Amino acid sequence: MRPSSLRRSCAALAAVTSLALTVTACGGTTKNDVKDAASAATSAQKADPKAELKKGLTVGFLPKQVNNPYFTSADRGGAKALAELGETYKEVGPSSATDTSGQVSYVNTLTQQQVDAIAVSAQDPGALCTALKQAMRNGIKIVTYDSDTKPDCRDAFVSQAAAEDLGRTQVQLLAQQIGYQGEIAVLSAAQTATNQNTWIGFMKDELKDPKYKNIKLVKVAYGNDDAQQSFQQTQGLLQEYPDLKGIVSPTTVGIKAAAQYLSGSKYRGKVRLTGLGTPNDLRTYIKNGTIDAFELWDPAKLGDLAARTAVALSSGQITGRQGETFTAGGTEYTLGKDGVINLGRPTVFDAENIDQFDF
Incomplete structure (x- = not known):
């Protein structure tokens, strides 16, 4: 078992014990026990903005479409940020922007691979919820970026702008x-x-x-x-x-x-x-x-912030609650309602400034 998986299992068991449930070993738990344990652990969790960022985490990026230049730029930003933080980047995803069932299967695959966090751009607001909630019950942090799902199906949403x-x-x-x-x-x-x-x-x-x-x-x-x-x-x-x-x-x-x-x-x-x-x-x-x-907006910066948000969640600096703050890439961000984090105002491109940008 990977160290991160062991930590998640023990955390779930500790949450169950603290609630005086009668589980005595991981092998004796039921599906409901695991679900209750994850819920208890989440509700008891408190953000520690001074917590050290964990190293060696694996963050899976799941864009709407892997061969889309926009998502290629965004995910490269995420990969660069994770490398800088000492984490591992992984990308999976469908080749079609309308393959919702494909996105679901990729979430399931990442869950089975026991990644520490998933950053996903949702093709449909509700279709991924069941799979994402299963991932969350397994201790995986969920960040949506570019396109959100329902708030209760993820921990935070990194929005391009308001x-x-x-x-x-x-x-x-x-x-x-x-x-x-x-x-x-x-x-x-x-x-x-x-x-x-x-x-x-x-x-x-x-x-x-x-x-x-x-x-x-x-x-x-x-x-x-x-x-x-x-x-x-x-x-x-x-x-x-x-x-x-x-x-x-x-x-x-x-x-x-x-x-x-x-x-x-x-x-x-x-x-x-x-x-x-x-x-x-x-x-x-x-x-x-x-x-x-x-x-x-700059999609590379969006991917960068999604990656850093995933690491902040996995490290306990934030939990996804409104009002929490964390620093990413030298900038302090505050989580808004429903765990929304805004990258910033969009940039207008015209003949006067377009040659200043390369993405």
């Missing part, structure tokens, strides 16, 4: 570009993507402001974070709404595909495009006038 800021600022960018007038559409990822739906909700709320009275959201289309589907959805939007003035795409795959279509069409410079993208993907389209400005 969801409200991301939703509202994308509308604000597009509104400025189209002069606050005309029809607009949203090109999203999967219809079940937690982060996408949250941002779109704030977009719709932002559009209720009287200053947007002459802007009409005509459709939310879904490209499933697939380049070809997103390209086709962009083409379909312009065929269905020939007077469309702008598209906002809160997904790196979607905005790049939309830019590719617009750049080679009669709509370049006429239909404005903004959303969330990476400088390396969109540099060409900024310079040829397809895109005026877009925004994003």
